[in-house]
Amino acid sequence: MSHPPLIGVSTYLEASAKWGVWDLPAALVPAGYPRLVQAAGGLAAMLPPDGPEQAARVVARLDGLVIAGGPDVEPVRYGAEPDPRTGPPARERDAWELALIEAALAAGTPLLGICRGMQLLNVALGGTLTQHLAGHLADVGVFGQHTVKPVPGTRYASAVPTEAAVPTYHHQAVDRLGAGLVPSAYASDGTVEAVELPGDGWVLGVQWHPEMGEDTRVMAALVHAAKSSPPRPFP
């Protein structure tokens, strides 16, 4: 297939954002996300929160899906009480993006979860999160860097076979793995840094922020999978 695949990217929904002369409610995503999709050979489409019942219709029009970074997942989603260090919930995003993930899994649409997106993927499959860990967020508003080591034989390792330095900004992490997920990369402290579903589909979550770096390999692997996925009828 020669057409570039259409990759949807979920967005933030903010009560207030500033640009130019404006300070307005905004559906937004850092430009690094669409730029990385485009650099990897895909077309980028932004997916602001909508009613969860629309998720399957949106996914049916996509070749691939990226669930972007953002606020902490509301702990009730994985059956936990909120830790005082867990941030305020983004309930519209939680509901929308969980529905997008479920729709992509059901349709076999290639799916990449980034940071919060990886955590939501884990929660969607019944996993839980560690609500606070140290060492992966250096300063508020500043991306850090650490290395991640691939697990040999995984889909992630086939895209990035050796240890790599990655941009990082997170204070939560995967705790109990969701059903069917396997770890595909670790940080040196043992934190699970990537998860995937083995099998025919293409489902990967990374705990770091590829959109903040120059390495296109993870996104290129999503775009490649999206090119190969068969066209599907609209539901």
Ligand SMILES: [Mn+2]
């Ligand atoms: Mn990390």
